[in-house]
Structure formats: C-alpha cells, structure tokens
Amino acid sequence: MNNSQQRGTDRSVARRAELISIGRKLFADTSYDALSMDDIAKQAGVAKGLIYYYFKSKRGYYLAIIEDSVSELVARAGRHDDLPPVERVQRTIDGYLRYAEHHQAAYRTIISGGVGFDTEVHAVRDGVREAMIAAIAEGAYGRKEIPRLARTALLGWLCSVEGITLDWVGHQELTRDTVCELLVRTLGDTLRTIEDFEPSFPAPPRP
Missing domain, CATH: 1.10.357.10 (Tetracycline Repressor, domain 2)
Incomplete structure (x- = not known):
C-alpha cells in the first residue's frame, strides 16, 4: 500500500469512528425505532448515503x-x-x-x-x-x-x-x-x- 492509499484508509477509519461516536450520542437520547435514517443523517450533518456506505443499513449502524x-x-x-x-x-x-x-x-x-x-x-x-x-x-x-x-x-x-x-x-x-x-x-x-x-x-x- 502506497502513502496515498494509506492516507485514504486512515481517513476512512477516522470517518467511520466519527459516525459511530455521533451515533452513540443519538441513540443515547432517542430509541432505535424513533430514529429514521433521514433523522440520523440530518442530526449527524452528513448525507444519508455516507451512512449506508459505511454500515449498509440502520441496523448495521446500530x-x-x-x-x-x-x-x-x-x-x-x-x-x-x-x-x-x-x-x-x-x-x-x-x-x-x-x-x-x-x-x-x-x-x-x-x-x-x-x-x-x-x-x-x-x-x-x-x-x-x-x-x-x-x-x-x-x-x-x-x-x-x-x-x-x-x-x-x-x-x-x-x-x-x-x-x-x-x-x-x-x-x-x-x-x-x-x-x-x-x-x-x-x-x-x-x-x-x-x-x-x-x-x-x-x-x-x-x-
């Protein structure tokens, strides 16, 4: 893996960890059923597709x-x-x-x-x-x-x-x-x- 690929992997890992950190806060205050993917994306300040990219589904994210x-x-x-x-x-x-x-x-x-x-x-x-x-x-x-x-x-x-x-x-x-x-x-x-x-x-x- 070259340096450019490594930087890309590091950014991807960091982005995934950031989304998990955001999700822990969201689910701490709101039940699973009460949060839609649209709600999650809006409160996280990201495109819904980004969450699907990393976790495939709401359940995968959870x-x-x-x-x-x-x-x-x-x-x-x-x-x-x-x-x-x-x-x-x-x-x-x-x-x-x-x-x-x-x-x-x-x-x-x-x-x-x-x-x-x-x-x-x-x-x-x-x-x-x-x-x-x-x-x-x-x-x-x-x-x-x-x-x-x-x-x-x-x-x-x-x-x-x-x-x-x-x-x-x-x-x-x-x-x-x-x-x-x-x-x-x-x-x-x-x-x-x-x-x-x-x-x-x-x-x-x-x-």
Whole structure:
C-alpha cells in the first residue's frame, strides 16, 4: 500500500469512528425505532448515503455502535493486570460500574439484548459476559481457564451484577462506591462457595 492509499484508509477509519461516536450520542437520547435514517443523517450533518456506505443499513449502524460500546466496556475490565488480585477485581467492578453510569443507554441495550429479540446483540452481550468472567477469574485465580462449576457460579453472580447495575443507574440512590462494595462482597461469597466445591481454586483472602 502506497502513502496515498494509506492516507485514504486512515481517513476512512477516522470517518467511520466519527459516525459511530455521533451515533452513540443519538441513540443515547432517542430509541432505535424513533430514529429514521433521514433523522440520523440530518442530526449527524452528513448525507444519508455516507451512512449506508459505511454500515449498509440502520441496523448495521446500530450494531456497530453497540460493538464499539462493548469494546470500551471490555477494555475497562482488562485494564488492571499489574495489580494484586483483590485490588484488580475491585478495579474491574468499579470500571464496569463507571461505564454503566456514563453510558446508560448503551449499557441498557447491551444487557437487555437490543431491539426486540436481536440474536446478534444477544451474541454481543454473551461476549461481554465471557470477557468479564475471564477478567474476574484471572484476577481471583491468576488464570482464565476454570472448571465448569466455577464458570457457572461466576455467570450467576454476573447476572445479578447486571440486575443490580440496571437498578442502580435507574435510580441513582446509592453511591457508586457503595454498589461496588456490595458487588465485591457478593463476589467474595461466590468465590468461597466455588472453593467449597473446587478446593483447588481457593478464594483470595478478604481485603
């Protein structure tokens, strides 16, 4: 690839990222069904054809926005590899809550599964869950590969995290620190239960 082609590719990547950033703001304030492609193009200040060029359809645009949001959420979960296990887990949960607090519309979409029963958004959500379980397992045990029972227990805890987080962002009556501490303690209980069933996977000591 010559320099001219590289510059063209860079501009294309930057333009696509800019459209996704605009879309995240639009869908944060307005539901999927309430926004037409004409509305999106008008509010984004671009020709409708440009959005079709990059994303093929409104749904393709929407899914690209969700995937971008997920990438940020997962990145927050894996950002603390250099910390001791307990602190790493705490920072992972705090990062998760910070993301949900500041990107409420995207978080609700990821967790609820998107528009109706959207199998692609469900697949994205399942990917988030797997990434979070891996981040917690690595923080607690120093490895991502864990027995099926441990994974099932962590998935159950994570589903409760999703419910608690949705309730929290919907009411904002508790501080983020309080919710984080609640989730850390319930995770500790889950890890100690895992240890009862799988002694070779001991829970980290209480902080």
